[in-house]
Amino acid sequence: MGKVLVLNASYEPLNITNWKRAVILLLKGKAEQLEHYENFIYPTFPFPSVIRLRHYVKVPYKDIPLTRRNILERDRHSCQYCGYRGDQLTLDHILPRSRGGADSWENLVTACVRCNIKKGNRTPKEAHMPLHKSPRKPYSSLHFEIVKCTKDNLNHEWRKYVIGI
Template identity: 50%
Template sequence: MKKNVLVLNSTHLPINITGWKRALILLYKGKAAAVKYNGCLINGRFRLPEIIKLLNFAPVPYADVVLSRKNIFLRDNHTCQYCGRAHSNLTIDHILPRSRGGDDSWTNMVVCCARCNCKKGDRTLEEAGLKLKGSPYRPSSALYLHMTRMSGVPASWHEHFFKTN
């Protein structure tokens, strides 16, 4: 059984994702409180948490997400943000080309296939008649970026990320 639990700091900032066993130990030891249960029981009696909150503040350094090629690929799920396909021949596109004053930033860089990149050239979206599949964003934390890559993430987790960032 794979049940992951989101761990919030005492300030409600998400700081970790842990397994249900570790989460139950934290609850049992009185180090954490359940914020939300997932509706499942273990051994017919222990309610499994979906989110727990540490009762004492844990000094965790804030993990800012570095703007890098690798992280942009992770954010965009290795998928061209113009045609939506996961090609093998992917690159990074500057939405507003650098030659037109576009900068290196989370909101100006997306994953792009060679075909769309060639089609777009040195033009703006309007000029090239291209539309983005989504809005490029700056991941709020390394944990958030990690979470977007996991499958079966409970909807309740997202609320906590958006609440605190």
């Protein structure tokens, strides 16, 4: 408890804030409460879990940088070939760089050292190593934070407001 998903007036995820900021937005009438926790701040006022702004806020487009950390986050720190989770993870080019493969969201995946060596200078199809899921560019950097906050069935009520988790 303590984290609150903030939705735009269009129900688009906008931010994650703390419960104090969410309560202020609710009391000022700038937001409405859509979901709440079982605990109460006051007998008639439950802790908010999801709030929606009453007026639409235009959000500027922000590109997500292609970094090792972001690739690991997108792939949930697991090998996309065998599912291994651990510290010994590398980045693998689906189409190897030596064959013209680019550094892009769609061409990079997380792989364990064993699978990366086994695949070598081949494509997954040539190596008979299918990917668990096709890589793609994340919707937003907020997506990473929402995935973290909904792990282990935490904040399960957020799932109906977010695509792709």
